[in-house]
Amino acid sequence: MKQLLVFVLSLYTTLTWAVLEVTIIKQDENALPIVISDFSVVGDANQGKTIARVMRDNFNRSGEFSASSANYVINDKPNFDKWKTKKIEAIVLGKLEKISKKVFNVEIELLDVYSKKTLYKDKFAVHNSGIRRIAHYLSDQIYHALLGEKGSFDTRLAYITVTNKGKGEREYRLEISDSDAQNPQTILKSKEPILSPVWSPDQNKIAYVSFRNARSEVFIQYPFVRRKTQKLPYFDGIASSPSWHPNGKSLLLTLSKNGNKDIYSYQLASKKLIRLTTDVGIDTEASYSPKGDKIVFTSNRSGQVQVYIKNLKTSKINRATFKGRYNAKAVFSPDGKSLAMVHRVGKYYRIALLDITNKYLTIMTNNQLDESPFFSPNGGMIIFATHKGSSGVLSVVSILGRQTFELASKTGEVREPNWSHYLK
Amino acid sequence: MLKIISLTITIVLFSSCSSVDYLYKKVLPKPNVVTIEDRTENTQENVIEADQSSLQSQGFSISGVDTSSIVEPVVVADFRNTDVSFVLYFFYDGTEIYEDSTKQIIKHANFMRNNPALNLRLEGHADERGTREYNLALGENRALSVKEILGLYDLSSRVEVISFGEEKPILQHHDEDAWQKNRRVEFVYQ
Numbered sequence: 138m139k140q141l142l143v144f145v146l147s148l149y150t151t152l153t154w155a156v157l158e159v160t161i162i163k164q165d166e167n168a169l170p171i172v173i174s175d176f177s178v179v180g181d182a183n184q185g186k187t188i189a190r191v192m193r194d195n196f197n198r199s200g201e202f203s204a205s206s207a208n209y210v211i212n213d214k215p216n217f218d219k220w221k222t223k224k225i226e227a228i229v230l231g232k233l234e235k236i237s238k239k240v241f242n243v244e245i246e247l248l249d250v251y252s253k254k255t256l257y258k259d260k261f262a263v264h265n266s267g268i269r270r271i272a273h274y275l276s277d278q279i280y281h282a283l284l285g286e287k288g289s290f291d292t293r294l295a296y297i298t299v300t301n302k303g304k305g306e307r308e309y310r311l312e313i314s315d316s317d318a319q320n321p322q323t324i325l326k327s328k329e330p331i332l333s334p335v336w337s338p339d340q341n342k343i344a345y346v347s348f349r350n351a352r353s354e355v356f357i358q359y360p361f362v363r364r365k366t367q368k369l370p371y372f373d374g375i376a377s378s379p380s381w382h383p384n385g386k387s388l389l390l391t392l393s394k395n396g397n398k399d400i401y402s403y404q405l406a407s408k409k410l411i412r413l414t415t416d417v418g419i420d421t422e423a424s425y426s427p428k429g430d431k432i433v434f435t436s437n438r439s440g441q442v443q444v445y446i447k448n449l450k451t452s453k454i455n456r457a458t459f460k461g462r463y464n465a466k467a468v469f470s471p472d473g474k475s476l477a478m479v480h481r482v483g484k485y486y487r488i489a490l491l492d493i494t495n496k497y498l499t500i501m502t503n504n505q506l507d508e509s510p511f512f513s514p515n516g517g518m519i520i521f522a523t524h525k526g527s528s529g530v531l532s533v534v535s536i537l538g539r540q541t542f543e544l545a546s547k548t549g550e551v552r553e554p555n556w557s558h559y560l561k
Numbered sequence: 562m563l564k565i566i567s568l569t570i571t572i573v574l575f576s577s578c579s580s581v582d583y584l585y586k587k588v589l590p591k592p593n594v595v596t597i598e599d600r601t602e603n604t605q606e607n608v609i610e611a612d613q614s615s616l617q618s619q620g621f622s623i624s625g626v627d628t629s630s631i632v633e634p635v636v637v638a639d640f641r642n643t644d645v646s647f648v649l650y651f652f653y654d655g656t657e658i659y660e661d662s663t664k665q666i667i668k669h670a671n672f673m674r675n676n677p678a679l680n681l682r683l684e685g686h687a688d689e690r691g692t693r694e695y696n697l698a699l700g701e702n703r704a705l706s707v708k709e710i711l712g713l714y715d716l717s718s719r720v721e722v723i724s725f726g727e728e729k730p731i732l733q734h735h736d737e738d739a740w741q742k743n744r745r746v747e748f749v750y751q
Contacts, residue, residue, distance in 0.1 A: 330728035378694040419698040466692040
């Protein structure tokens, strides 16, 4: 009986730690066709299929590629002419060899079908617990070999899930997962709302807002250190909207001292507060430029909700958005050249991309209530929250607008995604 | 047309002033910035008289915080049974307090003066549209607008303001009906 109970409990755990379901909504017909063959295996190495499948899924989600398997394992030199007639541009093949109980040797090669040349080749040993991580790492390498820029695969997501528990009670969870939504882990559970999770630049900390004390306060959680949480000092009024400086040493916060909502920089070591805005209107949702020399924030100082950029060297504040009556929650792209933001079109709230230099605004989505945009670390994709039916899901759109995929939970709502930097 | 609407509001305010003359001068609402785009929303909205009975009958908690565990003082329960509203509603992206709401706030002010041991928490809320952090700020501004009026009665020190932004909606569906009910300030006595 006892054993049965344990079984039931553990089953419950796996159910509630549900992996988000990834669905590709729109695939680009111009995506580059490549083949990623199942790895050949030497000895007892079933993970050869897993590595290749994880990689194919990565490439298909990126929007840049259409990755298929070869239906058979390509061991050696592929028949280039045959793949050429199938319009395949590149082939990935690999080998996985078990060399001890827990260690594998991985070999990988990327071949260009037209030139028949090797574009990338590597060989190394890996612990068996790191097979998925290696698949993401190799995906980044191959993406780089083919496009000359990094992928965003060896990274993590953070997001909030909300489940209705009945009787008006809800359960909020702060979760983290790999970039492909696998390996989800709950790092915080609360009956009170949790919002605005942001990965620190070193990816060891997540700052977020919690209402656990019946008011909005900012906390820092160490997801890889059991039960380590740090609460920022008490500030009069609301404290919210945390965002890290690229050097990880300070946080931007919105504080409402005396009821006036302004942006402050909070120095974690010295505990000093530096006030960055003084307007009587609402100033909030601040985040740094990649170099840390500017901040972008939302303000209603003009009577409308618009996005502003403050140059921290000159202290000058310039309005960044002029199109539309509601622009908010902007974030800089990793190259610092554009902003992703929530943009209101008529009755609808959509994600838009603004070129900071030429002010050209592109609306990236066509839903009704999109929010919380955030760039993938290579800038190639924007993840955001939206509604599907009555439930909240995450959606990802490629910058070129060619591809979208969705991350949904079977048990409730998912919201407020944040994408980590590259893992070390 | 829009000017006429705000003018009407002003006239209504001044014409109905009696014992609360002095209040209106201080908290005279700024004309709502109404845009072409916003017009459809604002024509539907006007200030909605707080209607707790319908909310209660639908099984919703009156407060953003779970009130079931809080034993409400008898005086508050009695006060609740009068024609007073414990919830005030707002325009889209607005923090202005209009005449009906002001009347309700004055009832609360008098109640607080008669019950000096009670403190009040004003909980500001927003609808789900727009961004969460902006809505958190907006919710606080709504509660602060209410507090400002109570401040005219020297009650500021007994009033705490918090905001839940869009995190604690009363109605969870995604339409104008729900949004109207969710843009609110709730009165919670402690």
